[in-house]
Amino acid sequence: MVSATAELGxxxxxxxxxxxxxxxxxxxxxPVVALLGPRQSGKTTMLRSLSQGCGSTVVHAHLDFHETxxxxxxxxxxxxxxxxxxxxxxxxxxxxxxFALGLLALNENLEPDRARATDQIKGLIQQYTRGTRRGxxxxxxxxxxxxxxxxxxxxxxxxxxxxxxxxxxxAVRDRARPVIGSLLQSTARWGLRDALRWHVGIxxxxxxxxxDALIRLSSASRSAAVxxxxxxxxxxxxxxxxxxxxxxxxxxxELPPQYAGRAARHDHxxxxxxxxxQTPAGRRFLAALVAARIRNEQNEPGxxxxxxxxxxxxxCDQWQPEWxxxxxxxxxxxxxPDTPQRRVPLLTRATRTHWTRQDEAGAGxxxxxxxxxxxxxxxxxxSEERVSYLTDDGASLAAPVAASVVHALTGGHxxxxxxxxxxxxxxxxxxxxxxxxRPLTAALDAGGRPLWSRALEAGLPEGLAAPAPGRTTPxxxxxxxxxxxxxxxxxxxxxxxxxxxxxxxxxxLRRNLWVSTFFHRPSRIREVGWGDADRPPVLHPWLSxxxxxxxSAAAPAGAADGTEGxxxxxxxxxxxxxxxxxxxxxxxxxxxxxxxxxxxEQQLFYDLAxxxxxxxxxxxxxxxxxxxxxxxxLLDYLASAPCRLVHERSAQEAYAILLAGIExxxxxxxxxxxxxxxxxxxxxxxxxxxxxxxxxxxxEEGFERLAHxxxxxxxxxxQQAGALFA
Numbered sequence: 181m182v183s184a185t186a187e188l189g190x191x192x193x194x195x196x197x198x199x200x201x202x203x204x205x206x207x208x209x210x211p212v213v214a215l216l217g218p219r220q221s222g223k224t225t226m227l228r229s230l231s232q233g234c235g236s237t238v239v240h241a242h243l244d245f246h247e248t249x250x251x252x253x254x255x256x257x258x259x260x261x262x263x264x265x266x267x268x269x270x271x272x273x274x275x276x277x278x279f280a281l282g283l284l285a286l287n288e289n290l291e292p293d294r295a296r297a298t299d300q301i302k303g304l305i306q307q308y309t310r311g312t313r314r315g316x317x318x319x320x321x322x323x324x325x326x327x328x329x330x331x332x333x334x335x336x337x338x339x340x341x342x343x344x345x346x347x348x349x350x351a352v353r354d355r356a357r358p359v360i361g362s363l364l365q366s367t368a369r370w371g372l373r374d375a376l377r378w379h380v381g382i383x384x385x386x387x388x389x390x391x392d393a394l395i396r397l398s399s400a401s402r403s404a405a406v407x408x409x410x411x412x413x414x415x416x417x418x419x420x421x422x423x424x425x426x427x428x429x430x431x432x433x434e435l436p437p438q439y440a441g442r443a444a445r446h447d448h449x450x451x452x453x454x455x456x457x458q459t460p461a462g463r464r465f466l467a468a469l470v471a472a473r474i475r476n477e478q479n480e481p482g483x484x485x486x487x488x489x490x491x492x493x494x495x496c497d498q499w500q501p502e503w504x505x506x507x508x509x510x511x512x513x514x515x516x517p518d519t520p521q522r523r524v525p526l527l528t529r530a531t532r533t534h535w536t537r538q539d540e541a542g543a544g545x546x547x548x549x550x551x552x553x554x555x556x557x558x559x560x561x562x563s564e565e566r567v568s569y570l571t572d573d574g575a576s577l578a579a580p581v582a583a584s585v586v587h588a589l590t591g592g593h594x595x596x597x598x599x600x601x602x603x604x605x606x607x608x609x610x611x612x613x614x615x616x617x618r619p620l621t622a623a624l625d626a627g628g629r630p631l632w633s634r635a636l637e638a639g640l641p642e643g644l645a646a647p648a649p650g651r652t653t654p655x656x657x658x659x660x661x662x663x664x665x666x667x668x669x670x671x672x673x674x675x676x677x678x679x680x681x682x683x684x685x686x687x688x689l690r691r692n693l694w695v696s697t698f699f700h701r702p703s704r705i706r707e708v709g710w711g712d713a714d715r716p717p718v719l720h721p722w723l724s725x726x727x728x729x730x731x732s733a734a735a736p737a738g739a740a741d742g743t744e745g746x747x748x749x750x751x752x753x754x755x756x757x758x759x760x761x762x763x764x765x766x767x768x769x770x771x772x773x774x775x776x777x778x779x780x781e782q783q784l785f786y787d788l789a790x791x792x793x794x795x796x797x798x799x800x801x802x803x804x805x806x807x808x809x810x811x812x813x814l815l816d817y818l819a820s821a822p823c824r825l826v827h828e829r830s831a832q833e834a835y836a837i838l839l840a841g842i843e844x845x846x847x848x849x850x851x852x853x854x855x856x857x858x859x860x861x862x863x864x865x866x867x868x869x870x871x872x873x874x875x876x877x878x879x880e881e882g883f884e885r886l887a888h889x890x891x892x893x894x895x896x897x898x899q900q901a902g903a904l905f906a
Contacts, residue, residue: 193226193230193559194230195233195432196529198233198432199434203433203447204449206422206447207487211491211535211555212494212555213494213556214555214557215494215557216499216524216558217693218497218692218694218723219497219638219639219641220598221559221594222562222593223496224455224495226495226559227242227455227495230451236266238448238450240262240263241262241451242262242454243453243454243456243462245455245459248333250333251341252341252410253283253405253406253410254337254338256279256409257283257359259413260279261362269429272424274416274424275420276413277364277374277375277416279416280364280375282405282408286340286398286402286405287360290398290399341403341409374419378412379393380392380393407471407475410471411479414473417490418487433448451490451491452490452491453493454494467550497692503554506520506522506551507524507554510697510698511690511696512671524556525557527557527558527559530555560592564586567597571586584870588721589620589867590721591699595638595639599635600631619868620868630649632725632727633649636726640723641688644685644689652736657685658728660686660727661719661724662822663682664689664695664724665822666782667700668785670717677762678758694719694723697715699719700717703816703819703820706816708812708900708901709901721867725867728822728827729827731751736751756790763779781818784796785820789824796858797855800818801851804850816861819861823863826863831868835859838855856878857883877905879905883899887902
C-alpha cells in the first residue's frame with residue numbers, strides 16, 4: 181500500500197486508516213464507517229486521498245451520489261465493475277456471477293416451468309456472453325468493463341428495480357444486456373455452478389430447486405428484488421476473498437495484541453468509498469447494503485459465517501439518530517449514563533478493536549440491528565502547516581497572515597481555508613490601507629460583499645438563513661452563535677425560551693455537525709483550572725467568528741429606520757443583554773448549592789462581552805485570595821467571552837484601550853495585575869490575535885506578580901499557569 185500524496189494534505193489520516201482499519205480475518209465482520217464533519221470540511225478530499233493510498237494493492241471502489249444519484253442496484257453494479265479491474269495482489273480479477281444472475285432474472289421474463297426456465301437461463305447466459313465484445317477471453321475483461329461502466333452511470337439498470345416486471349420494455353432490456361454480459365464474463369473459467377447453488381439458499385427460493393429463486397425474481401416486484409441482489413453482490417465478494425485470497429505482500433497494518441500470533445497471515449478488506457452518503461440516493465444504497473449484510477448473516481448463522489470483506493467509508497455531514505443507541509452525539513460532553521454509548525473517535529484514532537467492543541456481552545442493543553454495523557468517526561482538522569500552505573498560495577496581501585492565526589480562525593476546516601485563500605487572492609494590490617487592514621472575516625470582495633456573509637451562506641445548514649450585510653435584526657443563526665459563545669450553555673439541556681427560534685437553530689447546527697466537542701480549542705491554562713474535565717461542545721470557530729462579525733457589523737436599529745430623538749439600539753449590546761437576562765431567569769427556577777455563585781460568574785461573562793471590562797476586572801480581583809485554582813478556572817472562563825474590540829481594532833490597540841490609565845487609578849498591585857492578565861488572556865484567546873513571545877512574557881509576568889502578592893500559602897496554580905507561557 182502506498183501513502184497518500186502530500187498535495188491532498190491528509191497523509192496522516194490516510195496512513196492511520198490503512199494501518200488500523202483494513203486488516204481482516206475471514207470470520208470478522210466489517211463496519212460501515214461514517215466519516216463525520218460539517219459541510220465542506222474536507223471529507224471528499226480525504227476519500228480521494230484514501231483511494232490513492234489504496235493504490236493497486238487494496239481492492240476498492242468509489243461512489244459519488246452527488247454527481248451520480250443511482251438506485252441501489254445500479255450503484256452495486258458500478259462498484260462491481262470498478263472492482264473487476266486487475267489488482268497487483270490478486271491472481272485473477274474478481275467476478276460477480278451471483279449478482280449477474282439476479283440481474284439476468286430481472287431483465288428477462290423467465291418461463292414459469294422450471295425445466296424450460298433452466299434451458300432458457302443457459303441459453304440467455306450464452307447469448308449474453310457471446311454478445312459482448314470480449315466473449316469469454318479473460319485477458320480483455322477490463323476493456324469490457326470500461327465499455328459498460330458509462331452505461332450503468334446513465335441509469336440503464338434503473339428500470340429493472342422500479343415498477344413491475346412487465347413494464348420493462350424491450351429497449352430497456354437491450355440497454356441492460358451489455359452490462360449483465362460484462363458481469364457474466366469469465367464463466368468458462370469460473371463456471372456458474374456455485375452462483376446457481378447460492379440462489380437456492382435465499383428465502384425467496386423457499387428451499388426449492390436451484391432456479392426457483394431466479395424465476396421468482398423474474399416476476400417479483402422490482403423493489404422486492406433489491407434485497408436479494410445486494411445480498412448476492414456481498415456473497416460474491418465474500419466468495420472471491422475466501423477462494424482467491426490476495427497474494428502476500430508487505431504492509432503497514434497494526435493489529436491488536438490478541439492477533440499478534442496471526443499478524444503475518446492476515447488479509448486485507450475491500451474498501452468502498454461513498455461520497456454523498458446522505459443524499460436520498462446515498463441513504464437508500466447504504467440502507468439496502470446494511471440490510472443485505474444482515475440478511476446474509478441471518479441466512480448463515482454462526483460467528484462470521486457470512487462475513488463479507490467490504491469496509492465502507494461514507495462521507496456524512498449529518499448525525500443520524502439511529503447511531504445514538506451506541507454512540508455519543510459529538511455535541512454531548514459525556515455519554516448518557518446507563519447506556520452502551522461510547523465516544524466517537526477521530527479518524528486517526530479509529531481502530532477495529534474500538535468498533536468491535538460493541539460485540540461484548542451487554543454492550544448494546546440487538547446485534548442484528550442496522551446500528552450495529554455503523555462506526556462513526558470524526559474527520560481530523562487540517563494541520564496548521566497545511567492550512568498555511570493553502571491560504572498563502574498566491575495571496576496578494578503585502579503582509580502575510582501568521583499561520584497560527586489562520587489555523588485558529590479556520591479551525592482546520594477545508595472550506596474555510598479555501599474561502600480565506602480566495603479572499604486574499606481577490607484583494608487588489610493597489611487597495612488602500614483601510615481595505616487591506618480590515619479583519620480577515622470582514623474583508624470585502626470585488627463586489628463589496630464581506631467574507632463573513634459568503635462564508636455563512638455557504639456553511640449554514642438548510643433552514644438557517646445567513647444574515648445580509650446592513651441588516652438590523654440578527655437572524656436565528658447569529659442568536660444561536662451568541663448563545664453558544666458561552667461554553668457553559670453549550671451542553672445545557674435547558675434552553676431559555678425567551679430567545680427566538682433558539683431550540684430549532686441549535687438542533688439544526690448540532691445535527692449538521694457544526695457543534696462538537698472536537699471544535700473546542702482549549703486555552704493554555706485550561707488544564708490548571710479545570711483539571712481533566714471533558715471538553716465542552718462549542719460552535720465551530722469559523723462559523724462562530726463569522727456570525728459574531730455579522731453581529732458586530734449590524735447597523736443599529738434606530739439608524740436603519742431613521743428614528744430621531746432616540747439612541748439607536750446596538751444589536752451586539754441588545755443580543756448579549758437579552759441573553760444574559762434570559763439565562764438569569766432560567767437560573768432563578770433552579771435550586772441547589774453553588775447555583776448562585778455559578779450565576780454570578782456567568783453574569784460577569786456577559787458583562788465582559790458587553791464591554792464592561794473595568795467592573796469585571798475588579799470583581800475578579802476581589803475573588804483572588806479565596807482559592808487560586810478556582811480563580812484560574814474563573815479567569816479562563818471569563819477570557820473566553822466574545823470581544824467586540826477585536827472586530828474593530830488590532831489586538832495591540834485593543835489592549836491599550838482596555839488598560840488606559842490603569843496605573844493612575846490608585847488600585848493595588850493585585851487589582852492592576854489582574855486587570856492586565858484578564859486583558860491579555862481575553863485578547864490572546866481571540867483567533868485573530870497573533871501569539872508571540874512578547875505576549876507570552878507579559879502573561880507569565882502577570883502570574884508571577886500575583887503569586888508574589890498572594891495571601892494564600894498554596895500558589896501552585898498560579899505558578900503552573902505562568903510556567904505554561906515560559
